[in-house]
Amino acid sequence: MPEDFDYDVFLSHSSLDKPVVREIAHRLEKDGLKVWLDESVMKPGAHIVTRIGDGLKISRVLVLCMSTNALVSDWTQFESSVVLFQDPLNKRLRLIPMRLDDARVEETLAGFVYIDWRAPVRDSAYPRLLAACRPTGETSPKSQPPPPPSRGAPGATPAPQTTPRPGVSGEGLSAGGNVRLRDATGQGVSGKTIQAGGDIELTNEGGEPHPKP
DSSP: OOOOSEEEEEEOOOGGGHHHHHHHHHHHHTTTTOOOOOHHHHHHHHHHHHHHHHHHHHHEEEEEESSSHHHHHHHHHHHHHHHHHHOTTHHHHHHHEOOSSSSSOOOGGGGGGGEEEGGHHHHHHHHHHHHHSSSSSSTTTTTOOOOOTTTTTOOOOOOOOOOOOEEEESSSOOTSSSSEEEESSSSSEEEEEOOSSOEEEETTTTTBBOOOO
């Protein structure tokens, strides 16, 4: 059974890379994901270590933004270490390394497949990032099931046919005037309107009352 998380993505990064990371957060949120980003979540006065620890627990994946700045950031080192301590081989795929520039990849992360977010290939790399951050088996919220076929379209179920009910058909019906009707067999019948909105007495050509349909 899949775990429930409050956030889909925790973005671990150096504050010096904030402009790039904000753009990533905006794109992920636009595609329906909930993103844990420090400046959006932590309020003034919050205990930083506690809030970061809580954020890691309630986020499905940690996207580690690797860069020259991140190599000297104590916070990115701390955040990645927490996740790898719980799952050293990353079997649950909760750690997603993402390379922002040409900085060397640390030895502890060299064995993991990373997403290349360097400038020339960012647009082509985004679908991989989005898929890695979504819960397994989840599709885009924008996708909708195809609409049912319209009436008369190929493959549509034809409307049920109804059998005509035997009765009488008429023409030239008017208030106070004579009425000439034909029954379902084509036999002529005649009648006269009693009054506007009143009852109509029908007789066949022999003068006998015609049964109601």
